[in-house]
Amino acid sequence: MHRFSATKRLLDLIGDLPVVSNLGPTTDELWHAGHRDRNFYTYGSMGLCSSIALGVALSTDDKVISLDGDGSLLMNMGAIATISRESPANLIVVVWDNEQWAQTGNQASHTAFGTDLARVAEGCGIEKTATVTDEEELESALMQALEQDGPWFIVAKIREEAESMPVAPNEPELTLHRFRASYGA
Amino acid sequence: MTSLMERDGYFHVVSATREEEALGIASGAYAAGRNAAVFMQSSGFGNCVNALASLCLPARVPIPMFINLRGEVGEFNIAQVAMGRSTRPILDTLGIQHYTLDTDDRLGLRVSGALKLCYASRQPLALCLTPMLHGGKLA
Numbered sequence: 001m002h003r004f005s006a007t008k009r010l011l012d013l014i015g016d017l018p019v020v021s022n023l024g025p026t027t028d029e030l031w032h033a034g035h036r037d038r039n040f041y042t043y044g045s046m047g048l049c050s051s052i053a054l055g056v057a058l059s060t061d062d063k064v065i066s067l068d069g070d071g072s073l074l075m076n077m078g079a080i081a082t083i084s085r086e087s088p089a090n091l092i093v094v095v096w097d098n099e100q101w102a103q104t105g106n107q108a109s110h111t112a113f114g115t116d117l118a119r120v121a122e123g124c125g126i127e128k129t130a131t132v133t134d135e136e137e138l139e140s141a142l143m144q145a146l147e148q149d150g151p152w153f154i155v156a157k158i159r160e161e162a163e164s165m166p167v168a169p170n171e172p173e174l175t176l177h178r179f180r181a182s183y184g185a
Numbered sequence: 186m187t188s189l190m191e192r193d194g195y196f197h198v199v200s201a202t203r204e205e206e207a208l209g210i211a212s213g214a215y216a217a218g219r220n221a222a223v224f225m226q227s228s229g230f231g232n233c234v235n236a237l238a239s240l241c242l243p244a245r246v247p248i249p250m251f252i253n254l255r256g257e258v259g260e261f262n263i264a265q266v267a268m269g270r271s272t273r274p275i276l277d278t279l280g281i282q283h284y285t286l287d288t289d290d291r292l293g294l295r296v297s298g299a300l301k302l303c304y305a306s307r308q309p310l311a312l313c314l315t316p317m318l319h320g321g322k323l324a
């Protein structure tokens with residue numbers, strides 16, 4: 001499964017639900033797959049994607065989708081424990097797990113050596129977890145997560161494409177402004 | 186402070202495992218139209234620098250940070266001294282406004298004024314609390 005095509009498929013399923021995206025290719029590809037006001041792109045703050053999504057989830061009744069990365073989540077695994085402790089029914093974490101730090105040169109990450117983030121989530125007390133390896137599995141996991149209470153933690157195993165997409169032309173200040181305006185703030 | 190807030194239905198207190206995580210959660214809350222403050226001690230501010238520099242400053246997220254300054258008079262732990270002493274210089278380097286609260290003289294006015302400034306400027310802001318304010322109870 002490739003992230004760009006899977007991202008397009010995800011956007012088709014979620015209507016105008018908010019998405020928070022991990023820095024690097026995840027943010028760039030989300031922009032190219034479908035730029036919208038409810039995309040909260042991150043450009044830095046590695047490790048904080050799902051923490052930001054948790055903050056959104058605690059502040060709205062909408063289902064909220066975090067598009068995180070294996071490397072970033074490994075940097076802030078405590079975030080998974082906090083998600084479990086708060087247990088927001090409306091949070092869906094999707095980890096694009098390419099088993100590498102793609103953005104900085106495709107170095108193998110710990111998930112290439114046996115670290116299983118879905119089991120980490122289970123160990124933190126999150127019951128609704130799934131590991132998916134193709135778009136059909138991802139779609140059915142997402143449909144379930146959109147219909148049933150979470151928090152959900154879905155590890156999507158992906159393969160990096162040879163060519164990376166152009167950097168998304170975005171300003172962090174405008175991203176926040178658009179996102180807030182979509183919530184009437 | 187946290188037990189007072191936990192008893193008050195106006196607040197939702199979230200316990201983070203790490204201080205920069207708290208900045209992420211607070212930024213997400215603000216993105217969905219809600220205000221959030223972060224409480225930490227100066228050692229935890231050391232865990233926050235990149236979140237401030239790469240998220241809160243460029244996206245302009247106004248987060249009031251209440252930072253208990255260690256390494257002040259009465260400190261007993263050498264491991265707290267350097268980070269306590271560096272907190273305000275690092276805030277200055279980042280261009281983040283901060284006020285030190287070491288007396289309860291007109292405290293309400295200072296805190297509400299700082300909050301107003303934080304949201305007006307749409308930048309994070311720090312209120313540094315010293316042992317002189319709260320009677321020297323460290324940690």
Ligand SMILES: Cc1ncc(C[n+]2csc(CCOP(=O)(O)OP(=O)(O)O)c2C)c(N)n1
Nearest residue numbers: 024025046069070071072100101102103104
């Ligand atoms: C604190 C910090 N350390 C390192 C980096 C450099 N960096 C940017 S993206 C990235 C890789 C992130 O890995 P992952 O979340 O798996 O995303 P991928 O690039 O694989 O899509 C790294 C190491 C950074 N931006 N911030």
Ligand SMILES: [Mg+2]
Nearest residue numbers: 069070071100
């Ligand atoms: Mg990765």
